[in-house]
Each structure stands twice: as structure tokens, then as C-alpha cells.
Amino acid sequence: MAGTGERRKTWNAEINIVEAGTEVRAEARLRGKEGGQMVGEGTAKCNPADENVPAIGDELSVARALSDLSHQLLSRAAHDIEVHTARPVERLHA
Template sequence: MNEVKTWAVDIYIGERDGRTHAETRLRPKDVVTLTGEGSARLNPSDRDVPEIGDEIAVARALSDLAHRLLNVAAEDIEALTHKEAHLHD
């Protein structure tokens, strides 16, 4: 590997309207280029373990970010090739 690049992902977690909400921000070159969002809510019959809500909300936000990044990559490929790109997870 000749060149190593570093991209950062910031994760913000908070509570809003009885839900855990997470936002992810992708920062290649220290500029936010994409964001993802995810949320979780406690089932009233479950025990309240805040860490689990955090994990679910963050996982969903990261998944959303990953899908958005794949869409951007597909759009970039299509702009270069003028053909429909088929990217799979």
C-alpha cells in the first residue's frame, strides 16, 4: 500500500421525545461530506438499559451512512461511465 488515507466518522447520541437518536458524520479531509441517522425506542415491556438503545441507534445511523456512501459512489461511477452502476452491499 503506497498511500494511507484516514477518514473520520463522528457519532453523536442523544435523547429526544423518548427516543435515542444517533447521527453519524463522515469527514474525509476534515470536512463533513455525508451524514447518517438512526434511532431506537424502548419497548414499554423491556427493561431500560440505555446502552442498548445507544447501540441500536448508532448501528442504524452507521447503516444509513453506509447506504448513502454507496449511493454517492454509484452516482460517481455513472457520471464517469454514463452507464447505470449496480453496487451491492
């Protein structure tokens, strides 16, 4: 697709998971976006009545961290549109 005028950008996401007892915390860090980085956070706790399966806690906490990050990106996009157009944005907020 050379010559189409396309520009490529790379944003990198890094996810860190910390297990402490029955709680798992995840942090999703997005880098490369203009204006620095954004961080989403998510947690999961094992119910004492349930079998402790660490992989499930990892999945839940990471999904929640990515969801948090996604909501932040939507909110920032809505804000940036409002600043640029001087009009309120509808139906874009998370």
C-alpha cells in the first residue's frame, strides 16, 4: 500500500499481575499514545467457598484492567472531541 498516504503508529500495552493471598491485582499500562501513558486497574478475589484456580483470577483481573483502560480511552476521546468541536459528545461515553 505504498503511496496511499497511510501513517502507522504503535501503541504498546503492558500488563502486570500481582497475586497476594486470595487477591489478584492487574495493571494494564498503555504507552505510545500522545500525551503519555494511561493505566487501567483490575482486581479479583477468590471466594473462600470456591476452589482456588489462579489462572481464573488472572483472567478476571486482566479483563477488568483492560476494561478500565478502555473506558478511560473512550472518555478521553469524548473529551478531546468536545474540546476540538466546542460541542458536547453524545453516545460515545463508556
